[in-house]
Amino acid sequence: MVKKITLMIFILFIFSLSQADEIQNVEEKSFTLKPGSLISLTADEGEIVVDSWDKDEVYLKMTKRAWGRSRKEAEQFLKSITVKIFQSSDKLTIKEVERNHRNFRISDLFDGDFWESGGYGTCIDFELKVPENIDLKINCDEGDVEINSINGDVNIEVDEGDINITRVISEDIQIFVDEGDVYLSEINNSEDGFVNIETDEGEIIVHSGNFGEIDIDSDEGDIMINTTSLYRSWISTDEGDIEVSFHPIENADYRFETDEGDIEVTIPEDSDIDVRLETREGRINTDFDLQIYDRDEGEIADGVIGDKTSYLKVYTDEGYIVLLKKR
Numbered sequence: 001m002v003k004k005i006t007l008m009i010f011i012l013f014i015f016s017l018s019q020a021d022e023i024q025n026v027e028e029k030s031f032t033l034k035p036g037s038l039i040s041l042t043a044d045e046g047e048i049v050v051d052s053w054d055k056d057e058v059y060l061k062m063t064k065r066a067w068g069r070s071r072k073e074a075e076q077f078l079k080s081i082t083v084k085i086f087q088s089s090d091k092l093t094i095k096e097v098e099r100n101h102r103n104f105r106i107s108d109l110f111d112g113d114f115w116e117s118g119g120y121g122t123c124i125d126f127e128l129k130v131p132e133n134i135d136l137k138i139n140c141d142e143g144d145v146e147i148n149s150i151n152g153d154v155n156i157e158v159d160e161g162d163i164n165i166t167r168v169i170s171e172d173i174q175i176f177v178d179e180g181d182v183y184l185s186e187i188n189n190s191e192d193g194f195v196n197i198e199t200d201e202g203e204i205i206v207h208s209g210n211f212g213e214i215d216i217d218s219d220e221g222d223i224m225i226n227t228t229s230l231y232r233s234w235i236s237t238d239e240g241d242i243e244v245s246f247h248p249i250e251n252a253d254y255r256f257e258t259d260e261g262d263i264e265v266t267i268p269e270d271s272d273i274d275v276r277l278e279t280r281e282g283r284i285n286t287d288f289d290l291q292i293y294d295r296d297e298g299e300i301a302d303g304v305i306g307d308k309t310s311y312l313k314v315y316t317d318e319g320y321i322v323l324l325k326k327r
Contacts, residue, residue: 009094021074022067029085031058035133036152037090044096045142047122052132052149058092059129060085066122077122093125144180149282162202177202182219187211191231222261230254241319245326248273252310265312269325272306277323278315286323 020227034056041048066077082097135152138145142160151169157176165173169188172196181203189195193212197204199221206214206225213232222240230246235256242256245266257265267273275286279298290303314321
């Protein structure tokens with residue numbers, strides 16, 4: 001009975017949205033900004049896309065959208081959208097001002113006031129073209145973030161949304177997401193670089209590139225890493241699987257840990273590394289000649305592959321560990 005009522009409410013909501021009036025307004029601005037400057041963007045809801053070009057200026061396109069029970073109400077909401085922009089010699093700040101109304105959330109389906117007021121709201125999509133050498137700081141409540149082809153530090157914080165970063169050269173990448181997936185591809189981070197990713201619910205994929213240190217902490221989500229080179233790592237997830245493929249570097253340290261998940265690690269056959277694999281309740285399987293022995297309800301495997309020039313520790317509480325040779 002409860003499921004039927006919930007379904008009826010959802011259908012009514014979708015129908016009400018189909019009857020809503022929606023309007024939009026596009027604003028375009030340009031700013032001269034020297035390479036190496038910082039762009040700080042704070043947004044509420046909407047998509048953010050950042051691409052580089054060969055100009056020492058920033059092109060900003062803001063697509064503002066509003067919807068309501070009538071065109072008049074939608075126009076009122078559109079007028080309420082305010083974006084403040086500040087510029088100094090080495091910083092451009094773009095900040096969406098907090099609105100006096102809030103947008104729809106799923107919990108509103110069970111709120112009588114939502115149905116009486118219409119519950120409609122606004123969003124802004126930001127599109128930027130920036131100098132290639134630029135630092136970025138982005139904070140967004142609900143919306144996806146996409147960054148392509150820049151050279152600079154990246155700091156992103158998103159409540160609900162996916163993050164996609166491609167072809168970026170950066171010494172420092174900081175990513176914080178509550179609910180959303182993170183995808184990094186073609187990243188050049190250098191031996192002394194640092195990448196930190198923290199998520200609550202979402203998948204994390206790191207594909208190709210050179211990395212100094214990668215620290216990843218996830219509550220509920222799978223983590224997949226396939227890198228060209230990796231010097232140091234600390235990868236941890238509570239309720240997810242970890243899959244990592246890399247080439248160990250001399251004097252490096254790699255640690256992978258999960259509570260309720262399996263871990264699969266792939267390294268070249270000619271690796272030089274000291275290995276310790278440990279499970280509390282799971283099993284261990286490996287292509288390498290390592291001694292595996294029982295400990296309480298779990299297993300432990302340790303030994304040296306090649307020479308002892310780097311260190312790998314893998315631990316899972318209630319999962320399986322597989323250590324494979326890269327074919």
